[in-house]
Amino acid sequence: MKNWLKSASLATRLTLLVLLLTSLTWAAFSAVLLYETHDEVSELLDKQLYVYTELLWQSLDDSDDLKILISGKPDHLPRVVFSLYSSEGKLLLSSSEHVLPFQTEYEKKTRTITLDDHRWEIAVRQNDERQLIVGEPHQKREQLIDEIIEYLGITAMIALAILLPLLLLAIRQGLLPLRAVDAELARRAPDNLEALTLAVPREIAPLRNRLNTLFAQVSATLEKERRFTADAAHELRTPLAGLRVQIELAQGSPRPEAREKALKQALLGVDRSTHLVGQLLELARLDFAAIQTDQKVDIVQLAEYALQDAGLAPECLHTENTSTWYGHAGLLALLLRNLLDNAKRYTEENAAITIRINQNSICISDNGPGVPPEVLARLGERFYRPPGQSQTGAGLGLSIVHRIAELHRARVTLASDHGFQVTIRQESIGPSKSG
Structure with a gap:
């Protein structure tokens, strides 16, 4: 059962859940309603019995009025009887063969007694001279209450039977946006990766x-x-x-x-x-991998290794106010190697190449011939090589530099005032993750 629920559709699971909770809530509500109805109707009948008792009490001095009251009992009280006693407990008058017993205690509320193996609900009214007891059998009261409760129960069941299909319909209508998304995805070609623009509810x-x-x-x-x-x-x-x-x-x-x-x-x-x-x-x-750039890096040491790999003297490195860099050591080493390789390739032999490292930037410069402005604007494009180049290459060195700088939240600036300069400036110093 559990596995079936896991594999069932969202509509089925939602429908079962809503119907189950609705049925349980409805059953609990109906039980409370019927219980309260039973109490309220019983209380109402008790009040009506006491009102009828007051009317009889006020008519005791007028025999005509008493006869009218006895003959004109309410329809729902077909077996109401009364007994009249003197203050000493002597029976003065009884409306039927069922003589209600004299009550030694007087309370202004109804009570239940047993007479001839039947339960009766009685109301008592008395003064210093006489006592009037009015009663009705419990069987009739319960029959009336049961009819009312049965009517309410049938009405509640009919209402539930109407409500459940409406809830099912509402759930189906509420899930239509999901069906719309599914239909839109089903219509799409495999190479269609455009964004979905369907208007959907906030939850979806x-x-x-x-x-x-x-x-x-x-x-x-x-x-x-x-x-x-x-x-x-x-x-x-x-x-x-x-x-x-x-x-x-x-x-x-x-x-x-x-x-x-x-x-x-x-x-x-x-x-x-x-x-x-x-x-x-x-x-x-660099394009596909998720690169971690949140490690502490000794940028000065990387620069020393890069100079050594390029065959340049350690005196080419100048540092001032350096701080801890965060990044990927292998990628930063690759960046430095590419820049030094370009500097060696496109300058004359024994040209001066310098690396300057300060708090948040690296600058690699040379005293070569530099490049014209129109070429400078295109440097860094993939496979772009200035016309008339005698050096071999693929035009990817600066593209790699740009991508590594982007992964390290750094900006690459190219200049060619006197020779050629590349500046890598990290926009913020601190741990980060790039992908």
């Missing part, structure tokens, strides 16, 4: 928003995959074609020096392709 809005967020994330992931595939196919086609040409030249050339030159060019092509594939994979990893 979080689900719609979560779906829209998921669609956006999947769309971004697919776009990254398409971009990576297109970039890889575009950029690898040329070096691989050149590599094939050089190998064919080496195979077909009869001169050893020509074959050696072709093989050397093929090796350079392999190196370029390896470098390109490595950068593409690094860029793809």
